[in-house]
Amino acid sequence: MQTFWAREPYALNVQVQDFQSAVIEPTRPITAGFVAVVSISLSSMAAPVFPPLMLGDDSGNAFDNESAALSAGVDAANRMLDDLLA
Structure with missing residues (x-):
């Protein structure tokens, strides 16, 4: 989903990717789900203005579904751009 x-x-570009944590910690189970990857570039250039940003939910875990990841990515991209333009 993109x-x-x-x-x-x-x-602005938001892409949803499958995610599975490769980090195994005794207190945290392996998590799987979806993350949003946000990329912002100048319209006239293909190169991103910032490094791509990978987002999980508020607790740092992957989202349960693609729709939630896409929605959070779109909100984050708009907030980042609002801050940049302010």
């Missing part, structure tokens, strides 16, 4: 949109002079 979405693109423009807020001049930037292009």
Whole structure:
């Protein structure tokens, strides 16, 4: 699942990816789900303005479904751009 949109002079991209934690800790079980990968670039350039950002839920775990990951990624991208443009 992926979405693109423009807020001049930037292009925003949110992609949802499957995720499974490779870190095994005694107090935390292996988690699987979905993460949102947010990328912001200038509309005139393909290279990202910032390194891509991988997002999980508020507790740092993967999202349970693709829709939740996509929604959180879109919200985060818009907030990042609001802060950048302020």
